[in-house]
Amino acid sequence: MKFYNDSIFDFNKECLLSSVYVEELKEKIYFIDDVFLHPHQIYEYWSSFPIKSHKVCIGETLNGKDFMDGRAKSELPLDNYNNLLEFNIHKLVKRIYGKENWDNLRDTRAANQFYLLKNCPENKVWWPHSDFDNENKSVINVITYLNPQIKNGPGTSLYISNPNYKQIGFEHINPWIDETNFKQILSIFGYFNRMVIFPGSITHGMTVSNIFKNFVRIVQVQFI
Numbered sequence: 001m002k003f004y005n006d007s008i009f010d011f012n013k014e015c016l017l018s019s020v021y022v023e024e025l026k027e028k029i030y031f032i033d034d035v036f037l038h039p040h041q042i043y044e045y046w047s048s049f050p051i052k053s054h055k056v057c058i059g060e061t062l063n064g065k066d067f068m069d070g071r072a073k074s075e076l077p078l079d080n081y082n083n084l085l086e087f088n089i090h091k092l093v094k095r096i097y098g099k100e101n102w103d104n105l106r107d108t109r110a111a112n113q114f115y116l117l118k119n120c121p122e123n124k125v126w127w128p129h130s131d132f133d134n135e136n137k138s139v140i141n142v143i144t145y146l147n148p149q150i151k152n153g154p155g156t157s158l159y160i161s162n163p164n165y166k167q168i169g170f171e172h173i174n175p176w177i178d179e180t181n182f183k184q185i186l187s188i189f190g191y192f193n194r195m196v197i198f199p200g201s202i203t204h205g206m207t208v209s210n211i212f213k214n215f216v217r218i219v220q221v222q223f224i
């Protein structure tokens with residue numbers, strides 16, 4: 001039996017922030033490598049959760065048939081709030097984006113889990129989308145890759161959609177979209193223990209490859 005407490009989420013105070021300006025997107029993408037102090041423990045922790053769908057199954061969902069897509073939420077109590085990655089990243093994101101008055105820090109230690117039951121179809125990409133809040137404002141996406149199996153492998157793809165592309169349907173009903181609808185601008189490697197920060201208004205999607213038939217993709221997610 002394993003035992004965990006809140007300190008597994010301590011962040012690495014020595015980690016370094018870097019960024020790259022992407023001309024085509026007119027946005028900077030921020031990276032923090034080696035962001036957690038105990039990433040292997042966090043991976044082990046999230047791996048112990050069952051995969052439960054976080055979306056309501058409407059119609060003919062493929063979730064549970066072609067893939068398993070779920071989200072796990074931590075119930076570990078907040079021990080030292082100031083040491084929490086969420087708290088510190090929230091401050092950083094407010095500073096980066098000049099939003100000092102944002103007050104939307106939630107206790108949302110959550111991880112996305114994704115596992116393929118069937119091979120990815122050819123020439124398709126997984127559900128490119130944008131993320132907005134309830135007031136239709138772009139959120140800031142904070143994603144941390146937590147698979148020790150991945151060094152320079154699939155992470156997140158950033159796209160520009162073709163002007164005539166219209167998103168229809170639902171992620172779990174028709175998740176695979178013809179790649180000709182998008183120009184891939186950046187493929188962010190899912191390097192173990194790397195955090196990436198970017199505006200949710202950028203069209204993006206997880207980069208799926210058949211390696212996710214071998215192990216569950218685990219990424220920690222935060223929306224600010």
Ligand SMILES: [Fe+2]
Nearest residue numbers: 129130131204
């Ligand atoms: Fe997203």
